Structures are given as structure tokens and as C-alpha cells.
Amino acid sequence: MTTVDFLATVDGYPKPDDKIRTTSSKVQGGGNAGNALTCAARLGLKPKIISKVADDAQGMSILEELEADGVDTSFIVVSKGGSSTFSYVLVDSQTLVYFDGMSMEASLFFGQEAAGNNIPILVEAESPREGLDELLKLADFVVCSTRFPQAWTQAPSIPSAMVSILLRLPNVKFVIVTLGEDGCLMLERKDADVEERNVESFLELLYKEKDDSLAIPTSICSNMVPEKMLPFAAQVAAAKCRALGARTGLPHRTDPRLASFLC
Numbered sequence: 001m002t003t004v005d006f007l008a009t010v011d012g013y014p015k016p017d018d019k020i021r022t023t024s025s026k027v028q029g030g031g032n033a034g035n036a037l038t039c040a041a042r043l044g045l046k047p048k049i050i051s052k053v054a055d056d057a058q059g060m061s062i063l064e065e066l067e068a069d070g071v072d073t074s075f076i077v078v079s080k081g082g083s084s085t086f087s088y089v090l091v092d093s094q095t096l097v098y099f100d101g102m103s104m105e106a107s108l109f110f111g112q113e114a115a116g117n118n119i120p121i122l123v124e125a126e127s128p129r130e131g132l133d134e135l136l137k138l139a140d141f142v143v144c145s146t147r148f149p150q151a152w153t154q155a156p157s158i159p160s161a162m163v164s165i166l167l168r169l170p171n172v173k174f175v176i177v178t179l180g181e182d183g184c185l186m187l188e189r190k191d192a193d194v195e196e197r198n199v200e201s202f203l204e205l206l207y208k209e210k211d212d213s214l215a216i217p218t219s220i221c222s223n224m225v226p227e228k229m230l231p232f233a234a235q236v237a238a239a240k241c242r243a244l245g246a247r248t249g250l251p252h253r254t255d256p257r258l259a260s261f262l263c
Contacts, residue, residue: 002034002049002051004027004028007027007245008024009022009024011023029065034066036214038071039236040218042069042251043252048071049066052076052079054079054081059078069247096220101124101135122141123136123141123143127148128151137169140173141174142172148177149177172189173188173189176216214237216233219232228261231261232258232261236250239257
């Protein structure tokens with residue numbers, strides 16, 4: 001999904017019926033797919049988006065901002081009096097397809113096309129929903145929210161749920177769980193013939209880092225190893241957090257703080 005975000009900074013979250021003044025405000029593009037594309041473009045990839053916007057001022061603003069950051073918007077449909085609730089991303093043409101979990105019918109159609117052409121698929125899973133199981137079966141990489149692994153697997157803990165995800169989805173190379181201010185966990189498949197076993201035997205493959213999922217598509221396209229991938233994503237996330245909104249602080253490939261990862 002790609003949207004417009006209205007951002008406001010306040011001294012404290014208002015109580016019901018309170019009237020407070022903002023100390024600063026900003027209007028910028030948002031949405032999981034739009035943000036991931038913007039990040040990929042700034043980090044040197046050539047992403048394309050398939051989505052839909054209305055023909056109003058906000059829709060035009062969405063297009064202009066994505067184009068200014070180097071995102072190819074030629075596949076976006078502009079409709080009269082409506083807006084889209086789905087989008088998916090192509091990064092570097094035939095390198096990676098990213099799905100943000102919206103509109104399963106469209107995602108499954110394009111996912112099957114991608115799988116049939118041996119294009120790697122990254123799925124972001126925030127909550128269980130109809131059709132997601134089928135999409136996950138097509139995935140090569142999974143990034144999910146804190147609550148998703150246990151909700152989807154009914155496992156007693158996040159680590160055991162991550163193991164269960166790899167067991168249920170034999171094509172998935174790694175799964176990442178974002179943990180908010182606590183960073184993230186990543187479990188990578190090392191054995192092509194994983195069998196049911198004690199969770200502790202997997203923990204040596206579990207990586208933890210302060211991370212944000214926005215830089216993961218770029219990491220995959222750059223063939224980074226996990227030990228390098230998560231610190232890179234953490235550096236991008238740290239830069240993003242220095243400014244208001246999801247996109248303002250996203251660094252560009254030329255940022256000296258990223259030089260050691262992209263050389």
C-alpha cells in the first residue's frame with residue numbers, strides 16, 4: 001500500500017476532547033510498500049511499483065514523491081474517485097518481488113507469476129488473514145511482526161514459532177521477526193532437509209540486532225550474508241529515526257555511514 005501520511009509533533013498524547021498545539025508538522029508519502037520502495041531507490045536499486053491511486057491532489061502527490069526518489073510509477077493506475085488498497089513491488093526487474101500482505105487475490109496472482117519465473121519472493125506478514133497461507137508457500141523470505149509467528153503457528157514462544165515457520169514453509173530461506181524497540185530476530189535455514197527437532201538446536205542460527213525491515217530488500221538484492229544484513233538494516237533504521245516520518249530520514253546509498261556495507 002502507498003498512502004499520504006499527515007504527521008504532527010506534540011508535547012504529549014492528547015486526552016479525549018483535549019485541544020493541543022503541534023510543534024511541527026509534515027505531509028509525506030507512507031504505506032509499507034511505498035516506504036520500502038523509497039528506501040530501495042535511495043540505496044541504489046531501481047524499484048517499480050504496481051498500485052492504484054485516485055486522481056485527486058493526494059494521489060498526484062504520491063506519484064510525484066515516488067518519482068522524485070527514483071521509483072518507477074509507470075505501472076500505477078490513476079482512477080477517478082477511488083484509491084487502491086493493494087500494491088506489490090518489483091525491485092531491480094528480475095531480482096526480487098516484495099508483497100506487503102494487502103489484497104491477497106492480486107498478490108497470489110503476481111506471486112504465482114513470479115514463482116513460475118524463478119523470481120525470489122519476500123513476504124511481509126503482519127497478521128493472519130485469508131489467503132496468506134497460500135502466499136507464504138510461495139515465499140523465499142519472510143519478515144513478520146512480533147505477534148504473527150505465535151498467532152500463525154500457536155507455538156509457545158517466538159523462537160519456537162520461527163522454527164515452526166521454517167518447518168511449515170520448506171522454500172523459505174530465512175524468517176525475520178521485528179520486535180520494535182528490542183530490535184529483531186532472524187532465523188536462517190542452513191540445512192536443506194530440516195526435520196522436527198529441539199528448538200535449542202536452531203538457536204545457534206538465530207541472529208539478533210536492532211533492525212527495521214525497510215532495508216531487507218536491498219540486503220537480499222546485494223547478496224549480503226545475515227551477519228552483515230542485520231547491522232546494515234539497523235544502520236538504515238537508525239538514520240530513519242533521526243527525522244519525522246517514515247521517509248524523511250531514509251539515507252541514500254552515498255551516505256558515508258553505509259559505506260562499509262556497500263563497498
